[in-house]
Amino acid sequence: MAGPVYVDGAEPGDSLKVTLLDFSPSGWAWTAIVPGFGLLADDFPEAALNIWHYDKDWGKAAAMSDFARVPLKPFCGTTGVARAEPGGHSTIPPYNTGGNMDIRDLTLGVDLYLPVQVPGALFSIGDPHCAQGDGEVCGTAIESPMGVTARLDLVKDENLKFPRFETAGPVSRHLDGAGYDVTTGIGPDLMEASQNAVRGMIERLAKTKGLNADQAYMLCSVCADLRISEIVDQPNWVVSCYMPNIVFN
Structure with missing residues (x-):
């Protein structure tokens, strides 16, 4: 983690615009299952x-x-x-000022806007990933040390309640080339539906690709996307887990 960086002139009510300009890769990375952490912590x-x-x-x-x-x-x-709240704050959960959001589309060329709550903003950045599925279900992505170059600009009096971001064009769909294998979870609880969608994908990867459970779980975390497919037909909601076939080509 790098920071905090004091931004001259930043005041509560402003937004800090963050543009990522470059990543300098190291060439190695890791993914882990950590006991007590992740969407399926009880299963692993x-x-x-x-x-x-x-x-x-x-x-x-x-x-x-x-x-x-x-x-x-x-x-x-x-x-x-x-x-703005006093005291120490864990870097594990995200907050309304950003932090550990793990949004994989916050990549090169994207403009991220963060709500400033304290004088100077006190900007921090870290936790670089080479790749991640939407959801980061096992709790880690392809975690890799790397250098990051970013530009900071100040937007006065935007009064954001939560972070937002803008892309310069279509979001890069780097996994679309060979289609997807998709499992679902359905029920009245979004968390449980998400768990069941991932469990279904782990079982499918074991059956069709010969992966063991740990391998399948980590692969889901680094490239499978969890999506809310339906959230209006109460009492049951649908969560889908998209595994890109391109990773097996």
């Missing part, structure tokens, strides 16, 4: 670790093993400014 009580090595050319894929290769899309999982 034991630790597991996968070490990745990847080409420093972002156009190349990161090899997990013989069974999967994940295209890279670097971003920072944690980008935020200080909260």
Whole structure:
């Protein structure tokens, strides 16, 4: 984590505009299952670790093993400014000032706007990822040390309640090339539906690709996308888990 950075002139009610300009890759990364952490923490009580090595050319894929290769899309999982509330604050949960949001589309060229709550904003950035699925379900992505270049601009009196961001064009769909295998979870609780969608994908990867449960869970975390497919037909909601076929090509 780098920061906090004092931004001269930033006051509560302003927004801090963050534009990511460059990532300098290290060539290695890791993904882990941490006991007591993640969407399926009760299902995976034991630790597991996968070490990745990847080409420093972002156009190349990161090899997990013989069974999967994940295209890279670097971003920072944690980008935020200080909260107005006094005291210490964990960097694990996100807040209305940003922080550990783990939004994988906050990548090169995106403009992120953070609500300033304290004088100077006190900007911090870190937790760089090479790639991640929407949801980061096991609790970690393809975590990699790297250098990051960002530009900070101040927007006066925007009075944001929560972070927002803008893309310069279509969001890069780096996983779309070969279609998707999709499982669902359905029920009155979004968290439980999400868990069941991922459990279904883990079972499917074991059956169709020969992955063990730890491998399948970590692969879901680094490239599968959780989506709310339906949230209006009460009492049951639908969550879908999209696994990109391109990682097996």
